[in-house]
Amino acid sequence: xxxxxxxxxxxGLYRNENNNENEQSSVHENISDESESTEPKIIEQKEKIGRxxxxxxxxxxxxxxxxxxxxxxxxxxxxxxxTPATQEKLEKKIKRNGFKQYLVVTLxxxxxxxxxxxxxxxxxxxxxxxxxxxxxxxxxxxxxxxQAREKLLMKQIDFEVISEQYNTDYKPxxxxxxxxxxxxxxxxxxxxxxxxxxxxxxxxxxxxxxxNYRKANITLMNSxxxxxxxxxxxxxxxxxxxxxxxxxxxxxxxxxxxKVNITLSIGSKNTVVVPDLVxxxxxxxxxxxxxxxxxxxxxxxxxxxxxxxxxxxxQTPTAGDTVQQGSSINLIIAQ
Numbered sequence: 001x002x003x004x005x006x007x008x009x010x011x012g013l014y015r016n017e018n019n020n021e022n023e024q025s026s027v028h029e030n031i032s033d034e035s036e037s038t039e040p041k042i043i044e045q046k047e048k049i050g051r052x053x054x055x056x057x058x059x060x061x062x063x064x065x066x067x068x069x070x071x072x073x074x075x076x077x078x079x080x081x082x083t084p085a086t087q088e089k090l091e092k093k094i095k096r097n098g099f100k101q102y103l104v105v106t107l108x109x110x111x112x113x114x115x116x117x118x119x120x121x122x123x124x125x126x127x128x129x130x131x132x133x134x135x136x137x138x139x140x141x142x143x144x145x146x147q148a149r150e151k152l153l154m155k156q157i158d159f160e161v162i163s164e165q166y167n168t169d170y171k172p173x174x175x176x177x178x179x180x181x182x183x184x185x186x187x188x189x190x191x192x193x194x195x196x197x198x199x200x201x202x203x204x205x206x207x208x209x210x211x212n213y214r215k216a217n218i219t220l221m222n223s224x225x226x227x228x229x230x231x232x233x234x235x236x237x238x239x240x241x242x243x244x245x246x247x248x249x250x251x252x253x254x255x256x257x258x259k260v261n262i263t264l265s266i267g268s269k270n271t272v273v274v275p276d277l278v279x280x281x282x283x284x285x286x287x288x289x290x291x292x293x294x295x296x297x298x299x300x301x302x303x304x305x306x307x308x309x310x311x312x313x314x315q316t317p318t319a320g321d322t323v324q325q326g327s328s329i330n331l332i333i334a335q
Contacts (some may be wrong), residue, residue, distance in 0.1 A: 132187040139182035139193070140175050148175050148194060156188040164198045168255060172199035200255035207250035208243050213264060213273075213320030216243050219262055228259030230319075232266045232273040232292070240267030240322035266322055275321030276331065282310045282333055289329060297328030307334035 041313055097261045133156045139331050140148040143160065152159050170176050177195035203223050208216040217227055238244050245263040248254065264273045272293045282299070289296055308314055317323055 001181065021205060037066070046132055049131050054313040090245050112295050129183070133190055134185045137178075137182055137184045137192060140178055140192075141176050141182070143266060144173055145175070145196065152192060157186065157271075158189055158191040160191050160193055161196055162193045164196045166199065166201040166256075167197040168200045168257070170197035170199075172197055175322055187326055202253040203252055203256060205246075205248055205252045205254055208246055208260070208262070209250075210238075211243050212239075213241050213243070213262075214263065217320075224256045224258065226259045227252065227262060229261040230273065230275060231261070231263045233330065234267065234269045234271075235265040236268065238265030240265060240271050241273060264320070270325055271322050272325050272327075274315075274317045274319055274321045277329065277331065278319070279307070280312050281308075282312065285312065285331075287327075294323070295323040295326065295328045300332050300335040302332050304334045309334055 059291050135157060137157065138155060140151055140153050141201065141270055143151065148159060158325075167176050174197045175194050176197045179193045186192075203225065205225065206219050206223050208219055211219065220227060231243060235244055242264045242265045243262050247261045274294070275288065275292055277289070280288075286296065302313060311334045313332045313334055315332075317327075
């Protein structure tokens with residue numbers, strides 16, 4: 001009998017079997033559906049796990065590189081930096097190593113200098129210095145540079161010109177100062193330092209014609225000059241006590257401290273300029289005052305340690321004033 005005949009004769013004989021087949025087919029369908037839906041998730045998880053492993057491997061490799069000593073900075077810069085953190089670590093390590101190398105080189109340099117100093121101070125310089133004999137420094141003040149050189153070489157002494165100064169006592173080019181001083185004992189070939197004269201410093205004489213006596217005196221003092229001899233003259237075209245002439249003339253070059261002689265106008269014929277009598281002795285001014293048409297007036301003696309006895313300390317009227325002929329000059333004399 002066939003399956004169909006048995007099913008017709010015995011209904012429900014294959015119902016469970018059909019149900020089982022249906023269930024199995026539905027299970028297979030469900031499994032296939034589930035497998036289709038979960039397959040992308042599995043692939044995504046695998047890719048995620050793979051990425052994490054790769055990242056971990058890169059970090060481990062970077063840590064190995066960072067922990068290794070840097071021997072060649074140029075080659076080290078060529079290493080591909082994987083992360084900003086790794087790059088920062090590498091830069092810090094380069095700075096630390098460079099600073100250490102700088103300290104080591106500096107320390108070696110100073111130690112070498114100290115060792116050279118010890119060697120020179122103990123073994124090289126003493127034999128040279130102590131082996132030279134002592135000599136007496138000669139006096140070369142007032143000599144020319146060539147004369148000083150010749151005299152110093154005879155003593156086996158070197159010299160060096162260190163400066164030049166204005167000096168009224170020595171002509172230009174002469175020695176005015178030496179160090180060490182004459183008579184000092186020095187070792188041979190020790191240098192003597194010289195200062196040469198530049199001669200007297202020259203200044204230009206200012207034009208004081210037409211000035212009154214006081215202003216002319218101040219002008220000359222500002223130029224480091226002094227009023228010298230004073231002559232007087234009657235001049236109607238110049239006010240009394242005015243400079244009529246001067247010698248030397250304006251713009252002449254003179255040494256510092258030189259004197260300029262002047263001629264003062266005394267106005268009309270009945271007036272005269274009072275001469276300067278301070279620092280003259282009393283005995284020497286009588287004729288001088290009479291020559292200027294004046295007379296000595298009151299004479300007072302005063303104790304003064306700055307002036308010699310019978311020397312004029314002050315006068316009234318003062319020098320340069322214009323007075324009438326025949327006027328008197330009062331004096332104070334050192335006792």
